[in-house]
Amino acid sequence: MLLTIPRFLRAALLALLCAAAVPALAIDYERAFDDPAMQARYEHINRELRCLVCQNQTIADSNATLAQDLRREVREMIAAGKTDDEIRTFMVDRYGDFVLYKPRMTPVNYLLWAAPVLLLLLGTFVGIRFIRKQAAQADTDGPEAGQS
């Protein structure tokens, strides 16, 4: 099927497809810093912060003007020698915990953090009970046999 397309058309098609993919690469990353360590911090923090206008994207993924502005703030704070924690606090003070993709350990968030463990314990408990019950029913020797 593909062979019926003339060679020059195939080349043109390929070029078009490549061109269409270029904007996807162009989000940010004009390098913010020459220093690779600072650049790495910059990219890392950007990937942790939520863009609040486009809620399921980080500010590293989004080119909304708010995301651009927040990247500028991060860049300037890193340049000013602020620590990662200070930058996160700056964002949380203004936008609340929701701005962080990785929620902090605060009393409000304890249940959120504990939920996976609690659900795992609950699941294990239900599972064990179920297996024991099955074993007890399957065992014709007596109801206690499965419990040993």
Add this chain to the structure above:
Amino acid sequence: MLKFGLPLALFALLGVFLFVGLQRDPSYVPSPLIGKPAPDFNLPSLQDAAYPVASKELLGRPWVLNVWGTWCGGCRQEHDTLLAIARTNAVPLIGLNWKDDSAAAKEWLRALGNPYSVVASDPEGRVAIDWGVYGAPETFLIGPDGTVLFKHIAPMTMEVWTKEFLPRIQAASAGATSAKG
């Protein structure tokens, strides 16, 4: 009975959570600024860049900060409501012109009418970030002591104004006069 009871109860609980979740607006992010001191700003006025708009000068009475831009559809939608609110002279209505073109903003106010006592110009959006603004229009109510009392995220309506803003303005004004007297 118990065999079905527990899964059924869990299912019902999950159903309640999901149902409540459906009623909530995920684009609404509560502001951590409520009850905290309003972030200070000192910005050039939109109408005359030589004339600064400083938040400190507004202390002593309740005031409203409305974040807007000519690029924002919701701002056009709420504009007539803001004009009506301004006519009641309840509180000073301060505009924050957010990431906008000054010429376009001035033209907007000239053509549609100006509800604001004064408009602060924030073309770089730095003050907006300090206030935790993420989507215009947003409207803040600030108390006489400079505390943020309330924030409305969405176009202003008369219903929101009379239900949420006016009672708080009255309470704040009463508090301020009794503290002075």
